[in-house]
Amino acid sequence: MSAVKLEDIARQLGVSISTVSRALSGNGRVGEKTRQRVLAAVQESKYTVNAVARSLRLRDARNIGIIVPDISNSYFAAVIKGAQEVCRQSGYALMVCNSDEDRSFEEEALRTLLEKQASGLILASVGGCAELLGQYAYHDAPIVFIDNIPQGVNAADVVSIDNLAAARELTRAMLARGYREIGMITGPGDQSTGSLRRAGFEQALVDAGLALRPEWVLEGDFRMASGRACMESILRLEERPRAMIIANNYMTYGAINAIRVAGLRIPEDIALAAFDALDETGLITPLITSLNQPAQRIGRRAAEIILSRLAGEERREDEEVVLKPVLFEGGSW
Amino acid sequence: MSAVKLEDIARQLGVSISTVSRALSGNGRVGEKTRQRVLAAVQESKYTVNAVARSLRLRDARNIGIIVPDISNSYFAAVIKGAQEVCRQSGYALMVCNSDEDRSFEEEALRTLLEKQASGLILASVGGCAELLGQYAYHDAPIVFIDNIPQGVNAADVVSIDNLAAARELTRAMLARGYREIGMITGPGDQSTGSLRRAGFEQALVDAGLALRPEWVLEGDFRMASGRACMESILRLEERPRAMIIANNYMTYGAINAIRVAGLRIPEDIALAAFDALDETGLITPLITSLNQPAQRIGRRAAEIILSRLAGEERREDEEVVLKPVLFEGGSW
DNA sequence: TTGAAAGCGCTAACAT
DNA sequence: ATGTTAGCGCTTTCAA
Numbered sequence A, B: 001m002s003a004v005k006l007e008d009i010a011r012q013l014g015v016s017i018s019t020v021s022r023a024l025s026g027n028g029r030v031g032e033k034t035r036q037r038v039l040a041a042v043q044e045s046k047y048t049v050n051a052v053a054r055s056l057r058l059r060d061a062r063n064i065g066i067i068v069p070d071i072s073n074s075y076f077a078a079v080i081k082g083a084q085e086v087c088r089q090s091g092y093a094l095m096v097c098n099s100d101e102d103r104s105f106e107e108e109a110l111r112t113l114l115e116k117q118a119s120g121l122i123l124a125s126v127g128g129c130a131e132l133l134g135q136y137a138y139h140d141a142p143i144v145f146i147d148n149i150p151q152g153v154n155a156a157d158v159v160s161i162d163n164l165a166a167a168r169e170l171t172r173a174m175l176a177r178g179y180r181e182i183g184m185i186t187g188p189g190d191q192s193t194g195s196l197r198r199a200g201f202e203q204a205l206v207d208a209g210l211a212l213r214p215e216w217v218l219e220g221d222f223r224m225a226s227g228r229a230c231m232e233s234i235l236r237l238e239e240r241p242r243a244m245i246i247a248n249n250y251m252t253y254g255a256i257n258a259i260r261v262a263g264l265r266i267p268e269d270i271a272l273a274a275f276d277a278l279d280e281t282g283l284i285t286p287l288i289t290s291l292n293q294p295a296q297r298i299g300r301r302a303a304e305i306i307l308s309r310l311a312g313e314e315r316r317e318d319e320e321v322v323l324k325p326v327l328f329e330g331g332s333w
Numbered sequence C: 001t002t003g004a005a006a007g008c009g010c011t012a013a014c015a016t
Numbered sequence D: 001a002t003g004t005t006a007g008c009g010c011t012t013t014c015a016a
Helices: A006-013 A017-025 A032-045 A051-058 A074-090 A103-115 A130-140 A163-176 A192-207 A224-236 A249-261 A295-310 B006-013 B017-025 B032-045 B051-058 B074-090 B103-115 B130-140 B163-176 B192-207 B224-236 B249-261 B295-310
Strands: A063-068 A093-098 A120-123 A143-146 A157-161 A182-186 A217-219 A243-246 A271-275 A289-292 A321-323 A326-328 B063-068 B093-098 B120-123 B143-146 B157-161 B182-186 B217-219 B243-246 B271-275 B289-292 B321-323 B326-328
Touching (some): A074 A093, A182 A224, A192 A217, A224 A243, B006 B017, B063 B103, B063 B295, B157 B163, B163 B182, B243 B249
Parallel strands (some): A157 A321, A243 A271, B182 B217, B182 B243, B243 B271
16 A cells, blocks of 8 residues: 555645646646646556545545345346446446345445445345434435335335236236136245235235135245245145246246156146246246346436435435336246 | 544543544553443444544555456356455455456456555456556555456466366366267457366367367357357358357357257257356256356455455465366256 | 544645 | 645544
8 A cells, every 4th residue: 555645746746735636636727737747647657546535535435335135146136237337427336235135244234334434325125224224314325225125114215116016917917817726935024025026916816806825825035945945835735726926036946946846847737927037048948927127227226316316306205216027928827 | 424423422421532432443441431431322322433534544445346247147146255255254345346348347447446445356357457457566455366367467366277177177078978079169268268268178179189170169258149159150060069168157058049049959969068057046958067166165265365465474476276166967968 | 541633645725 | 826724534653
């Protein structure tokens, strides 16, 4: 860390530090020849601004934090890419954190971001930090929730799909294809993506005048192993459903594995439709029918909202950004 | 940003700022009752240390940067997880950047990290920044290269597999299974992962006394579309190879798509072995025979090396960390 | 044990 | 157009 600093350049040129600073930032008047000399010296000396010092002085770190439950999940990776795109264009840095689907890791990441003076936060929460979030009011830094909307957190910006409606529509589409005995593997009941998708599913069944079969609705944790385990339970049932809705990609992969191991065919023996099971490889057969959140756009919009809040735009109490999921029809139903 | 600061706590308690600082950091003697009072006040006021100010004062940002070409690639996602694990345990923050396989984005990320005073850097480079890296000597911050080792960058830490040997062994294993007409889809020739894997492949053929068939060796860019395009070219050939080695996961997915579209079977019509085509879903059939880099360990080791350099350990000129890839034998050969 | 003061590198208000 | 100065929030000598 023996880096060149403004002082070095100033001394070398026989001008003041502030002149160098102005020449570089473009704020304030600087003589044309002086500016040239400064620029040349900066080039030549390989000066790099110390963003830490600048952030402290400006009381603005110019970075946005994003916390996701699983960076390996291509859905979240896409969200990150979207957010990064916006950040890059606006000169903000994006600090990516992974909570590993763990509340205490999420809290840890939250604290780190807080300490690093993140200007804003995009949060795909696994829940439970309502206190930390509420208490700190996060340094007045804007927060945008995506994916799971924790309870107890209101009056915050949200970018998401309408999970209830989405699950209802997906289930209706399943019904429309003639399936009547439909089950579901949901996510954790304490996450809105889990509970709302379940609620939408049940609503659709009730609307269709069908009885709910609780033994056909199992709760997973969004991970592959749980999808597999849930599907194995389903398959062991005396009377089993003809079709399943599954609340995310990894659980779907686990479930398909279980189905294959059992020697059953999709969709002949059991049909499938999922959330976010967008197979980028295009190699999984049959292609999975899936209702996909526009991940990259979610990331982009979330970052845009942060920026607009930072620019002073007020949140509209009655407004949420609701994006439409896109249905991909594969051969799995 | 109207955050509580040390001064607020100090005033409230009628002590000096330095006393509060000491009570919190544990450095320097502080009376037991005073310490208790401080801790209580800190708890109650929801004080959070300002890491920006601390970093400036300490001239140490305590964060490690990592730049990867594609955060969506599960291989790199695993590397990141490994690095993050180590960082978390040692109180460093990990700043994740995505270069999108683009040299200028990589350079941009490099510059940002430089400005943010990253204490160290883990770099899966797409090449071309040798100047920037060399010139700045990166603030004396340690750099560890993983994956691609750019030319012109020597005397730097490296964590990788022996790509030449790995490709040679993989090709030999292919030969041992009786295949003689083998082609390859390589990565960019200016990246070591591309050129070394190609060299190892060719070495194995030559060693086996086989003639090289240049028309069977195509260069992709590590992306899916290029894998598909390369394989389509191969399939259009009059005389085509009976087996292919493919240098990474995405190109393999693209290639398999091309093979399927052509209505050919794997491995009956064309056999396949790849690098890092570890299918976490377990659903791609046939299972792809793949030589996998221990991604998470690479990330972990890289971070550990950064930390040891920061702790003052010197690099041993003649030492590189070379990890062993793991062969997964699927039904694709 | 505690306080006063300096200073990390930068920007911006104010003076010249 | 340029220089002087104060200060962002923190840690750490040095005194008391």
